[in-house]
Amino acid sequence: MKPLCGAALLLLLCAATCAQQDSCICEKNKRVTNCKLSSGVCWCESVGSGTPVNCDTLTSKCLLMKAEMTGSKSGRREKPKDAFEDTDGLYDPECESGGGFKAKQCSGNTCWCVNTAGVRRTDKHDADLKCNKLVRTTWIIVEMKHAERNAPLNTESLKKFFKETITNRYLLDGRYISVLYEKPYITIDLKQNASDKSSRDVDIADVAYYLEKDVKGDSIFHSNRVNFNIDNETLHFEETAVYYVDEVAPEFSMKSLTAGLIAVIVVVIIAIVAGIVVLVFTRRRKGKYVKAEIKEMNEMHRGLNA
Numbered sequence: 678m679k680p681l682c683g684a685a686l687l688l689l690l691c692a693a694t695c696a697q698q699d700s701c702i703c704e705k706n707k708r709v710t711n712c713k714l715s716s717g718v719c720w721c722e723s724v725g726s727g728t729p730v731n732c733d734t735l736t737s738k739c740l741l742m743k744a745e746m747t748g749s750k751s752g753r754r755e756k757p758k759d760a761f762e763d764t765d766g767l768y769d770p771e772c773e774s775g776g777g778f779k780a781k782q783c784s785g786n787t788c789w790c791v792n793t794a795g796v797r798r799t800d801k802h803d804a805d806l807k808c809n810k811l812v813r814t815t816w817i818i819v820e821m822k823h824a825e826r827n828a829p830l831n832t833e834s835l836k837k838f839f840k841e842t843i844t845n846r847y848l849l850d851g852r853y854i855s856v857l858y859e860k861p862y863i864t865i866d867l868k869q870n871a872s873d874k875s876s877r878d879v880d881i882a883d884v885a886y887y888l889e890k891d892v893k894g895d896s897i898f899h900s901n902r903v904n905f906n907i908d909n910e911t912l913h914f915e916e917t918a919v920y921y922v923d924e925v926a927p928e929f930s931m932k933s934l935t936a937g938l939i940a941v942i943v944v945v946i947i948a949i950v951a952g953i954v955v956l957v958f959t960r961r962r963k964g965k966y967v968k969a970e971i972k973e974m975n976e977m978h979r980g981l982n983a
Contacts, residue, residue, distance in 0.1 A: 699713050699714050700712060700713060700714070701713065701714045701719035701721075701732070702719070702899055702900075703719055703721045703730070703732035703899060704719075704732060704898060704899045704900065704901055705732055705733075705734070705735060705736065705897070705898055705899075706721070706723075706730060706732060706735075706736045706741070706897055706898070706899070707896075707897060707898065707899040707900075708723065708724045708725075708736075708741065708744035708745065708897065709721035709722060709723055709724060709730060709732075709736075709744075710722050710724055712732070718731060718732070718733055719731075719732035719733070720732065723736060723740040723741075723743070723744055723776075724743075724744035724747050725740075725743040725744045725746065725747030725769075726740055726743050726744070726772060728740055728772065728774070728776060730776070734848060734879060735847060735848060735879045735880075735883045735884065735887060736776070736883070736897075737772070737775075737776035737777060737880070737883055738778075738794065738795055738880075738882050738883050738886040739770050739772040739773075739776055739777055739778045739795055740772055740776050741883075741886060741897060742767065742768070742769075742770050742795060743769060743770055743772060745767065746767065746768065746769040747769075768782065768784060769784075770782055770791075770795055771783070777793065777811070778791050778792075778793065778794075778795045778811060779811070780808035780809070780810055780811040780812075781806065781807075781808035782795075782797075783804060786803055786804050787801050787802070787803070788801070788802055788803065788804055788806045789801045789802065789806070790806070790808035790812075790928075791808075791811070792811070792812045792813065792814045792921060792923045793811055793812070793813045793814045793880065793882055794814040794817065794882035794885070794886075794921055795882070796814070796921050798812060798923060798927040798928065798929075799927065799928045799929065800928070800929060800930050812923045812924060812925045813870075813871050813923065813924050814881070814882055814921050814922065814923050814924075815868060815869060815870050815871070815922060815923065815924050816866065816867070816868045816921075816922035817866075817867045817881050817882065817884075817885045817919065817920070817921055817922070818864060818865070818866055818867075818919070818920040818921075818922070819864070819865040819867070819885055819888060819889065819917070819918075819919050820862060820863070820864050820865075820916075820917070820918045820919075820920070821862070821863045821864075821865075821892060821914050821916070821917050822861050822862050822863075822914065822915050822916040822917075823861050823863065823912050823913065823914055823915065824861075824912075824913040824914070824915055825861065826861070829858070829860040830858065830860070830907050830908070830910075830912075831907070831908055832858045834907050834908050835856065835858050835863065835907050836856040836858070838905075838906075838907055839854075839856045839863070839865060840854055840856060842903060843865070843884065843888065846887075846903060847879065847883075847884045847887050847888065848879050849867070849878075849879055849881065849884045850878060852873075853867055853868055853869045853873070853878075853881060854866070854867060855868070861915075865888070867881040867884060867885060868881070869881045870924075871924070885919055889917060889919055891903045892905070892914055892917050893914075893917060
């Protein structure tokens, strides 16, 4: 029995060693589980969906959002401090098998259509809403405002830093990237048409999401945090905003306008109506005056003739 027990123990130790050798760390996504090496590539399951992800490239934004919502619900991690600022920015999305967003997203009985970046592009409707296709986002504008400083940053150093960082860290081809600096605003344009994007290219929606998380200090990477350092000076950001431009214009009605914009429109309409009323009233008075003047002239002529 002893040799048998020894053999069993040896097999157990071998299995544990092999399992340890097969395990891996997904450096480009910390929101994963069950990571294993396969043909030299680290493959993991995305939290919240179980969808396999390749750790050699970026994980799709849809899967990242789903993992983030799953973490928030379970209490394993805190919600980002700015999650409440954008009510449509964070929701539990429906993802395609390949990781992309489904064109129609719902929460309960409320549904809306999204673009390839998962951003709502229609008003919210009931479950009968039809979203015929997933509209592609071809241009993403990431605008960052750095903290106050006496002198502007060196423009060329800044452009070089962000272009190299986005190319090397997020694996996006440099031809899709342009950087503009107008103190204190740094604007990064990511443009990628469907005809330009090959199967090997990462999507600009995923890149923008990774970049936004890095800027806000909530990196998706497992351990490799980015240091925004320009000419040996660390940048601190006060504001970050992301804008999306789709290949087809969004379909928002008047109901979706903000209260401030509606108020401005109402004021303009009231001013126009008031102007029309004043004009009509003035013309009427002028007409009465002309009639009265003609009447008086007629009476004068009759008096002279008499």
